[in-house]
Amino acid sequence: MFETKEKEVQLSAELLAFINEWKARPGNLIMILHRVQEEYGYIPRDVALSLSRMLDVPLAKIYGVVTFYHFFRLVKPGKHTISVCMGTACYLKGGEDLIKELEVQLGVGVNGTTEDGQFSLQAVRCLGCCGLAPVLTVDGEVYGRLTKEQLPDIIARYSK
Numbered sequence: 001m002f003e004t005k006e007k008e009v010q011l012s013a014e015l016l017a018f019i020n021e022w023k024a025r026p027g028n029l030i031m032i033l034h035r036v037q038e039e040y041g042y043i044p045r046d047v048a049l050s051l052s053r054m055l056d057v058p059l060a061k062i063y064g065v066v067t068f069y070h071f072f073r074l075v076k077p078g079k080h081t082i083s084v085c086m087g088t089a090c091y092l093k094g095g096e097d098l099i100k101e102l103e104v105q106l107g108v109g110v111n112g113t114t115e116d117g118q119f120s121l122q123a124v125r126c127l128g129c130c131g132l133a134p135v136l137t138v139d140g141e142v143y144g145r146l147t148k149e150q151l152p153d154i155i156a157r158y159s160k
């Protein structure tokens with residue numbers, strides 16, 4: 001089978017301990033996948049393969065869970081993550097225009113990562129600062145009352 005040709009990944013001691021702790025518990029797959037994403041920022045294929053062996057769960061089931069929950073990522077995130085709020089207030093104040101403009105400027109779609117690995121772009125739900133709509137965050141730093149003209153400056157700030 002093709003699986004045996006793929007390399008065995010070395011998991012960290014902390015991750016292994018977590019897997020062993022959760023191995024026999026109900027709902028363990030989701031908990032373990034959360035922990036994997038916390039460590040890697042996404043679910044790498046070789047880690048998914050190792051989990052499949054360790055938990056004795058078919059790889060297809062792991063990918064079924066990963067693709068069902070939007071929270072999980074299959075692609076390595078960029079160095080910086082731009083999260084554009086698409087909650088109601090931000091949407092009404094032009095959040096979608098910000099996304100469209102960023103897609104053009106970065107050359108990637110939502111949930112994509114730029115070729116140079118610098119930026120990931122994502123759309124998120126209300127960030128809890130609707131008074132500043134439209135809002136985006138870069139690595140958690142909030143930028144509010146934005147116009148698309150401000151976007152090149154924000155991108156440039158993180159491009160070094």
Ligand code: FES
Pocket residue numbers: 085086087088089090091125126127128129130131133135
């Ligand atoms: S809707 Fe965007 S911060 Fe609430």
